[in-house]
Amino acid sequence: MKPNYFFVMGIASLGFGLLVPAATPQAGHYSRNEFGVARTVSSNGQIDMTGPFFQSLGTNSRSCDTCHRENQGWSISPDDVRERFDHTKGLDPIFRLVDGSNSPNATVNTVQDRRRAYSMLLTKGLIRVERPIPAGAEFSLVTVNDPYHFASAAGLSLFRRPLPTTNLRFISTVMWDGREVNPATPMTIANTLAQNQAILAASLAHQSLDATNGHAQGNVPL
């Protein structure tokens, strides 16, 4: 797990606990972790756990909640992933060849196969994000040492932890590399707040579509 998320959330909930009088309770979402209890507070008062975020909208049984879990700071942690592996013998929807395994060509017939195939996910909580070297990159690919015999310059295997899907109103770009924001219209300090909010909303809408088509292997656009 990334302890800093829990730390921040822990402090946030402590702050609310101290500042919000008991007379105005919010519908609370509490989850336990090794540091105590984390709480998610929604400005809507509650989170609809039956909403699209929690529905399987693609073809491989995954939902957004497969990789963005409330009790994991809206991301995942190796502990949580390993627990799911043990409970399901490695068949939980997070274990899918499309991006859960070290290579999409991995063999996953037996539990032993799956333990090997999903080792980056099981040991580090990482999803394989496939990206080419961008045009005009300030670097080039000099040598390849890929133990999974899959990655190429046209599709590097970038192993990344899911970013937490919370407090998104405060982000200044979407994804680790910002690729879900149209480069022609970045969020900048020269924009008005309303302009940046509109760009963010459009970027997140696009992100949901890409996540459904990619991670969840959807075949009907949202």
Ligand code: HEC
């Ligand atoms: C298989 C796991 C997986 C699933 C399923 C998944 N995500 Fe993600 N998500 C990730 C990963 C990994 C990243 C970071 C990838 C990157 O930056 O390249 C990410 C990043 C994000 C971000 C970026 C947050 C930020 O701070 O920039 C948002 C928003 C997001 N996901 C929303 C969703 C939504 C909405 C769904 C469902 C439609 C979804 N995700 C389904 C793994 C997943």
